[in-house]
Amino acid sequence: MVIKIDFESEEAIYVQLKNQIILGIATDRIREGDSLPSVRQLAxxxxxxxxxxxxxxxxxxxEGFIKLDRRKGxxxxxxxxxxxxxxxLQxxxxxILARSLCKNISRGEVHQMVDDIYDYYTRKCEE
Incomplete structure (x- = not known):
């Protein structure tokens, strides 16, 4: 599992890490039952x-993505x-939608972005 952290980002590192793991699950790089590295090893x-x-x-x-097991981690x-x-999700x-309204992003632009992202992850899961 490759984790990429942007140390220059304003987003907290733990949030980036959490999101990278969720993206790994969504793209099937990490599957149900897979063990993640130990806290010490990943750090x-x-x-x-x-x-x-x-x-x-x-x-x-x-958030219901992992379970913590004393033996398996x-x-x-x-x-x-x-x-x-x-x-x-709602x-x-x-x-997110309130932010887009504040930035004058249209409903059509939001819909297109959602469709593109959904299609991307659907294709990744099929590979």
Missing amino acids: DNIGINMHTVNKAYSVLRQ AVIALDVNKLEALEA RELAV
Whole structure:
């Protein structure tokens, strides 16, 4: 698993790490049941603090992407509660769409972007 962190970004490192893992799951590079590197190993590989990795793993667990096992460490285990996932997505999209309105991004531009992103990840999963 290749994790790319932008140390110049204003986005918190743990958020970047969390998002990279979610993108890995979405593109099928990381699959249900796969173990993630240990907190120490991933921190050393990326060159970040172990607490940062721990926070990313904790958020991923809370969001239903991984489970933490004392023997196996962090394991991809998707919580498939679709209703909860839809509600969470709606909350996140509300903020994203509000930002787009503030920046005068049109409904058509948003729809096109969503279609492009959805198609991209659908193709990646099929490869």
